[in-house]
Amino acid sequence: MRVTVVICGYTLDRLEALTAAIDSVLAQTHQPLEVVIVIDGNPTLYERVNTVYGDEPAVLTALNDENRGISYSRTRGAELATGDVVAFIDDDAVAEPTWIAEHVRMYEEDDVIGVAGTVEPAWVGGRPPFFPAPFYWLVGCTEPEFASPGAPVRNGYGSNVSYRRDAFLLVGGYDSATGRKGDRHIQAHEAPVGIKLARRFEPPLLFVPTARVRHTLFAYRGRFRWLLFRSFWQGYSKFILQRLYPGAQAEERRFAVRLVTRWAPSKLREIVRGRRLRGIQQLGAAVAFSAAIAGGYIWAIIDDLISFTGRRRKASDEV
Numbered sequence: 001m002r003v004t005v006v007i008c009g010y011t012l013d014r015l016e017a018l019t020a021a022i023d024s025v026l027a028q029t030h031q032p033l034e035v036v037i038v039i040d041g042n043p044t045l046y047e048r049v050n051t052v053y054g055d056e057p058a059v060l061t062a063l064n065d066e067n068r069g070i071s072y073s074r075t076r077g078a079e080l081a082t083g084d085v086v087a088f089i090d091d092d093a094v095a096e097p098t099w100i101a102e103h104v105r106m107y108e109e110d111d112v113i114g115v116a117g118t119v120e121p122a123w124v125g126g127r128p129p130f131f132p133a134p135f136y137w138l139v140g141c142t143e144p145e146f147a148s149p150g151a152p153v154r155n156g157y158g159s160n161v162s163y164r165r166d167a168f169l170l171v172g173g174y175d176s177a178t179g180r181k182g183d184r185h186i187q188a189h190e191a192p193v194g195i196k197l198a199r200r201f202e203p204p205l206l207f208v209p210t211a212r213v214r215h216t217l218f219a220y221r222g223r224f225r226w227l228l229f230r231s232f233w234q235g236y237s238k239f240i241l242q243r244l245y246p247g248a249q250a251e252e253r254r255f256a257v258r259l260v261t262r263w264a265p266s267k268l269r270e271i272v273r274g275r276r277l278r279g280i281q282q283l284g285a286a287v288a289f290s291a292a293i294a295g296g297y298i299w300a301i302i303d304d305l306i307s308f309t310g311r312r313r314k315a316s317d318e319v
Contacts, residue, residue: 002032005033008070029098034083036059070174079169106211113201114206116161116208120212129281155205
């Protein structure tokens with residue numbers, strides 16, 4: 001089975017991390033392997049990458065003429081790919097040598113459309129003591145109760161997911177209405193792909209925990225203020241997901257139920273047993289993040305109403 005790995009980059013600030021990601025993919029045990037590197041609107045970064053990897057026979061480099069966003073770039077990478085399967089990894093992640101082999105094993109054992117793997121956090125400077133484990137999805141990593149081995153999932157995380165290329169392109173790839181673009185921090189670009197595939201194919205994506213990558217969490221991602229900012233935009237993104245794909249929010253509801261009925265009581269027990277500071281910090285952070293998510297969702301509703309009113313007023317003026 002031929003696999004193409006797509007890696008997208010957009011800033012020189014992460015050149016070192018991007019290089020580490022590319023090198024980890026080129027060191028995979030599975031062959032044949034193709035690597036497509038898409039640079040999003042940054043000619044200088046493209047030249048740097050092309051200088052190092054342009055002569056690699058298994059590497060194809062491409063440059064978007066302007067910043068088009070992660071969703072566009074990943075879909076373009078899949079269009080350029082020649083593999084039966086197209087896999088994605090972030091520019092700040094490092095794959096284990098058997099990463100792709102574990103994806104391929106699942107495709108060969110089961111007629112599955114996509115595979116989601118484990119994204120382990122690699123904190124620069126260590127995990128903040130206040131950070132609650134159920135919120136690892138907030139920083140693009142797999143939370144402890146994400147799924148059991150071999151279980152179907154709605155979507156994986158962008159640092160570790162693959163699809164049969166024909167099926168991925170058939171449903172249009174990534175939705176350009178979602179995904180980060182420059183200073184636009186819209187998230188949730190993985191969910192639409194999984195939703196569209198599940199409506200057409202069975203079985204959908206399966207979770208393979210042995211397919212592992214480590215996601216670098218730079219120091220700023222451990223700052224409380226940044227995490228609140230991230231939470232707000234996650235909430236904003238959830239509203240967009242709801243508008244685009246009504247009725248596909250079962251994963252979010254299950255998370256909320258687990259948080260309230262299982263995790264929060266366990267933290268309260270920690271506090272009672274003497275681990276007061278950590279328990280209180282994490283409970284407080286969970287409440288703050290949840291409130292920021294709700295705030296982002298509400299702000300998106302307001303934005304949508306303002307936009308709708310503006311469109312109606314413009315239409316009336318034109319008449």
